[in-house]
Amino acid sequence: MVVLSKQAIEQFSLIRNCMPTTLFSGIPLIDLSKPDCKHLLVEACQEFGFFKVINHGVPMEFINQLEAEAINFFSLPLSEKEKTGPPAPFGYGNKKIGPNGDVGWVEYLLLKTNPESNSQSFVSNFGENPDKFCAAISDYISAVKRMACEVLELMADGLKIQPRNAFSKLLMDEESDSLFRLNHYPPCPELQALNGRDMIGFGEHTDPQIISVLRSNNTSGLQISLRDGNWISVPPDQNSFFINVGDSLQVMTNGRFQSVRHRVLTNSCQSRHSMIYFGGPPLSEKIAPLPSIMEGGESLYKEFTWFEYKKTAYSSKLADNRLGHFEKIAAS
């Protein structure tokens, strides 16, 4: 890992951490094998827009295989990894996040989940054994997508929405615009000298899609913002998945569920590896509150398609309140 001067570090966003980073023990824990979990899911989405799932049914073998492939890929020389970049918007990226000047202490691979959309030349540069890497990605995505759909159907049940596949059918659609991301946050030992300050690995934001399913190794760093604006640190758990409500699910539930603001802080001594599936609708899909959620009430949002929302998202900075443009009453 490169050794950074103080000036170099200060190019990245540093935040003053007023409180020592304690791990928060109140993250809702949902056991998907329990018959009453739909009610807990609804509560968690209303209160936090975030929860952890266990008994998820994703084989540990798929998780471990992909983690091993990701570790191999990120340990290649930069020149090798860059053959898969730049991320415009898909491929290998290093420090630059998105097209609008955001940076973080992170390197990543960003992909479409539909394998045909990742052009052959791009995928053929996937490290030393591209076929093995692609197979690990594909096994993992299929299993996680299945679990994400089950969670969305339980949410629909909990909200008494009919049909119960009202959300999940958007991920199952052949045209679904879902993404997959492998993130690597290298350790930054120089941080220890900057007592009391943390560096941003991935800046604060909400995910624009319907649902995000995140798995990381046992390195801390992920934080979520509570409704009162305080940031809390999520205890890492390599055997479970963390689920985020995305902006689109907020709109489809007419604000009953709220997308969660989250960020990642750099760890001074350990590498963090994360893998995130972003379940999105087809580009032409109209994103609007479901009729059975409205019960005759008014939509809080102007009408838009996922294509229109994505266009706005990709012209925004990471931390922007993207949904603000689509609220009927402007956000204060």
Ligand SMILES: C=C1C[C@]23C[C@@]1(O)CC[C@H]2[C@@]12CC[C@H](O)[C@@](C)(C(=O)O1)[C@H]2[C@@H]3C(=O)O
């Ligand atoms: C700064 C940006 C990066 C991002 C596209 C955007 O313009 C605003 C949303 C960002 C985000 C956050 C969640 C996901 O990581 C992501 C892939 C997405 O769909 O929206 C990223 C985009 C990105 O990294 O390209």
Ligand SMILES: O=C(O)CCC(=O)C(=O)O
């Ligand atoms: O890497 C992580 O733990 C979270 C990253 C994230 O929020 C994202 O890629 O959208």
Ligand SMILES: [Fe+2]
């Ligand atoms: Fe995110």
